[in-house]
Amino acid sequence: MSATGDGGFWTRYVFSTDHKTIGKQYYFTAVVMALFAATWSMLLRLHLAWPQSQWPLLGKLFPGLYEGGVLLPERYLSLVTMHGSVMIFFVISLSLVSGFGNFIIPLQIGARDMAYPFLNMLSYWTIVPACLLMLGSFFAPDGAAASGWTAYPPLSALADATPGEGLGQTMWILAMALFIASFTMGGLNYITTVLNLRTRGMSLWRMPLTVWTLFIASIIGILAFPALTAAAIMLLLDRLGHTSFFLPTGLVMGGEVLPYHGGTPLLFQHLFWFLGHPEVYVLVLPAMGIAFDVVATHGRRPVFGYRTSVWALVVIAVLGMIVWGHHMFVSGMSPYVGEYFSVATVLITAPFSVLALNLVASLWRAELRLTPALLFVLGLMAAVAIGGLGGVFLATATSDQYLHNSYFVVGHFHLMIAVVTFFTIFAGTYHWYPKMFGRQMNQTLGKVHFWLTVPSVVIGFVAMHFLGMGGEQRHLYDPTAYEFLRPIQWLNVFISIVMFVAAAAQLVFLGNFFGSLRFGARADSNPWQGTTLEWTTTSPAPHLNWGAELPVVSRGPYEYRTNGVPSGYLPQHAPPLEVARATVSAS
Amino acid sequence: MTAAVPVVNRFPDSRAADREPYSIGLVAILTTVVMLFTAFTAALLIRRTGDDWARVALPGIVWANTLVILLSSAAIERARAAVRANASQRAAGWMSVGALFGLLFLAGQVIAWRSLAAHGVFLSSNPHAAFFYMLSGVHGAHVLGGLAALGWTLGRTRAGAYGPARHAGLTHAAVYWHTVGGVWLWLLAILSTL
Numbered sequence: 001m002s003a004t005g006d007g008g009f010w011t012r013y014v015f016s017t018d019h020k021t022i023g024k025q026y027y028f029t030a031v032v033m034a035l036f037a038a039t040w041s042m043l044l045r046l047h048l049a050w051p052q053s054q055w056p057l058l059g060k061l062f063p064g065l066y067e068g069g070v071l072l073p074e075r076y077l078s079l080v081t082m083h084g085s086v087m088i089f090f091v092i093s094l095s096l097v098s099g100f101g102n103f104i105i106p107l108q109i110g111a112r113d114m115a116y117p118f119l120n121m122l123s124y125w126t127i128v129p130a131c132l133l134m135l136g137s138f139f140a141p142d143g144a145a146a147s148g149w150t151a152y153p154p155l156s157a158l159a160d161a162t163p164g165e166g167l168g169q170t171m172w173i174l175a176m177a178l179f180i181a182s183f184t185m186g187g188l189n190y191i192t193t194v195l196n197l198r199t200r201g202m203s204l205w206r207m208p209l210t211v212w213t214l215f216i217a218s219i220i221g222i223l224a225f226p227a228l229t230a231a232a233i234m235l236l237l238d239r240l241g242h243t244s245f246f247l248p249t250g251l252v253m254g255g256e257v258l259p260y261h262g263g264t265p266l267l268f269q270h271l272f273w274f275l276g277h278p279e280v281y282v283l284v285l286p287a288m289g290i291a292f293d294v295v296a297t298h299g300r301r302p303v304f305g306y307r308t309s310v311w312a313l314v315v316i317a318v319l320g321m322i323v324w325g326h327h328m329f330v331s332g333m334s335p336y337v338g339e340y341f342s343v344a345t346v347l348i349t350a351p352f353s354v355l356a357l358n359l360v361a362s363l364w365r366a367e368l369r370l371t372p373a374l375l376f377v378l379g380l381m382a383a384v385a386i387g388g389l390g391g392v393f394l395a396t397a398t399s400d401q402y403l404h405n406s407y408f409v410v411g412h413f414h415l416m417i418a419v420v421t422f423f424t425i426f427a428g429t430y431h432w433y434p435k436m437f438g439r440q441m442n443q444t445l446g447k448v449h450f451w452l453t454v455p456s457v458v459i460g461f462v463a464m465h466f467l468g469m470g471g472e473q474r475h476l477y478d479p480t481a482y483e484f485l486r487p488i489q490w491l492n493v494f495i496s497i498v499m500f501v502a503a504a505a506q507l508v509f510l511g512n513f514f515g516s517l518r519f520g521a522r523a524d525s526n527p528w529q530g531t532t533l534e535w536t537t538t539s540p541a542p543h544l545n546w547g548a549e550l551p552v553v554s555r556g557p558y559e560y561r562t563n564g565v566p567s568g569y570l571p572q573h574a575p576p577l578e579v580a581r582a583t584v585s586a587s
Numbered sequence: 588m589t590a591a592v593p594v595v596n597r598f599p600d601s602r603a604a605d606r607e608p609y610s611i612g613l614v615a616i617l618t619t620v621v622m623l624f625t626a627f628t629a630a631l632l633i634r635r636t637g638d639d640w641a642r643v644a645l646p647g648i649v650w651a652n653t654l655v656i657l658l659s660s661a662a663i664e665r666a667r668a669a670v671r672a673n674a675s676q677r678a679a680g681w682m683s684v685g686a687l688f689g690l691l692f693l694a695g696q697v698i699a700w701r702s703l704a705a706h707g708v709f710l711s712s713n714p715h716a717a718f719f720y721m722l723s724g725v726h727g728a729h730v731l732g733g734l735a736a737l738g739w740t741l742g743r744t745r746a747g748a749y750g751p752a753r754h755a756g757l758t759h760a761a762v763y764w765h766t767v768g769g770v771w772l773w774l775l776a777i778l779s780t781l
Contacts, residue, residue, distance in 0.1 A: 244639075
């Protein structure tokens with residue numbers, strides 16, 4: 001752990017205002033939450049492959065979830081809901097945006113800390129109760145929320161609709177509200193820090209792409225999250241105050257007509273997706289930014305099209321805010337509106353292609369050093385390319401009519417959100433681990449982790465597309481209940497097996513991660529010969545990041561393969577060439 | 588672990604001195620506030636197309652409350668003028684008046700709720716009433732936040748921390764306060780006409 005320079009154990013490691021400590025706290029919290037969410041997905045896969053089999057041992061381990069060794073249908077829905085919610089908001093967001101974001105932004109722009117360190121600490125300590133509420137909801141009288149990670153009403157608004165919709169759903173909503181509050185505090189910090197605390201010479205156009213993407217993602221978050229806050233307040237009032245914001249006339253439950261009148265469930269969907277779709281970019285953009293930084297450093301060449309990438313990010317951010325309706329093509333929507341959302345969604349492929357092609361072009365004539373960090377970015381490129389193809393079918397309203405709510409969608413968003421972001425979380429971890437902990441992770445184990453992970457997750461999630469084309473619906477408890485799905489049940493078995501391999505591979509990663517804390521080789525300040533500012537300070541970086549003098553920046557972030565310089569790269573803080581030459585000739 | 592850390596200012600050679608960092612944070616906060624009430628407005632516009640939409644007559648006191656929140660904003664502006672004229676004590680006086688009017692506004696809103704309830708109009712009675720209770724409640728929470736900011740700056744004003752050239756904190760609290768007041772005008776406009 002890095003020293004914070006002041007106070008004892010509590011102020012140094014627990015209630016720290018040091019951005020690096022807070023970044024690590026977020027990261028470790030995400031690891032814990034990931035262990036839960038991944039375990040739940042394994043239980044789901046086990047059940048989906050062999051829905052009739054009994055697992056007495058699991059029944060003993062998870063007495064509330066199993067009955068007679070079989071996963072209960074209502075608990076199955078709870079596990080699906082909690083897996084999605086926790087992975088998106090409490091694993092990917094926390095590690096990629098809050099974890100790496102906190103750790104790396106000040107280090108890469110030459111700041112001593114975040115603009116509002118106290119707010120930063122507060123944001124972390126707001127996420128902790130949110131995590132506890134989420135996990136604790138399993139102990140609610142009728143279990144954790146079961147209405148899917150999208151929490152659509154009427155299901156999510158009626159406590160008696162299904163087990164899990166009582167206290168569990170209320171806890172879920174409150175946890176999300178705390179998450180939004182915490183994320184908003186983080187966003188305020190990122191935006192202000194990037195605009196205000198850059199060191200001398202660090203103009204906006206000299207910022208590494210990681211910082212650009214986190215900056216733009218923060219702006220998207222600030223604009224999009226309030227819509228979910230509004231939706232959550234109205235949903236809570238529908239649940240607890242018996243209002244009818246989202247509950248329509250004539251709802252029947254248990255043979256009785258409910259007293260609700262005039263509300264519209266579609267309204268919730270609009271508000272949810274006004275956040276939900278931009279949230280995809282809040283996660284994917286930082287992933288792309290980290291990918292660019294890793295490719296440049298480990299490929300030893302400047303990234304291709306730095307400025308066009310930044311403009312592409314801006315266009316993606318704008319378009320990403322106005323395409324939410326494509327999640328609702330089959331929810332009931334005027335065909336004209338659907339057509340608009342379709343066209344706007346397909347338009348996003350243009351700037352996103354610019355970004356992705358710039359990433360691929362950055363490999364052109366690169367001297368690839370096939371470290372685990374770079375390998376995972378190469379894996380990301382493959383996943384984006386394959387997953388993106390599926391997106392074309394879902395963006396088109398006509399084909400989406402058939403594929404909506406099928407496993408095609410499940411496969412697609414797992415490739416685009418889960419694989420892309422997790423691969424960058426891994427890439428970022430292998431890349432910045434030396435700076436975070438002052439030691440190197442084992443590179444061979446890193447490669448083993450990569451070669452076990454990539455084929456299994458890519459093949460597994462691609463196979464889900466075929467399940468979807470075969471007609472299997474998402475949230476389906478028992479695929480063998482339908483005769484038309486029985487011929488493709490072998491695909492479910494196959495997917496489960498490759499996913500077990502993928503999960504086992506993560507144990508290699510975790511072992512490497514925690515083992516290297518103690519046994520990893522000591523890392524020097526710049527183990528990858530990187531150019532950006534985080535490599536100018538010691539590993540791990542000290543409290544306030546640099547000594548008495550902050551580095552002064554004289555050039556862009558990716559000056560690799562420079563002529564006339566033996567080491568082939570120019571760090572951002574190296575003096576301008578003219579000055580360097582003058583110094584050499586003078587001596 | 589704890590290598591000798593040189594004694595340095597937190598942000599000695601950053602640009603923090605050139606640009607007030609809190610103004611950027613303020614813009615971001617106000618953006619979330621505006622987006623929140625924009626989302627609520629959109630929700631109201633959609634919900635009012637339901638066949639059960641009927642406008643409930645708002646209690647008369649909300650108009651008095653509106654006057655109070657406007658006067659409060661005016662008092663805060665007088666306080667800022669006093670600070671610019673280097674009259675800290677006068678400024679503190681006006682700040683107190685502004686904050687007091689803020690409290691009065693909240694009390695008035697509670698009276699409005701009670702008056703509606705006395706007429707048998709509750710949260711779940713009617714969609715328009717639900718919006719009135721919810722929007723005034725969420726707005727009231729933002730007013731509370733503003734009162735906290737005013738309380739903080741009042742303390743700073745009393746301590747003489749602000750002068751003609753240096754009163755960014757007061758300005759930020761004032762901008763937030765006026766925005767929250769403006770949001771109320773907007774909410775009243777849509778609630779009394781739609």
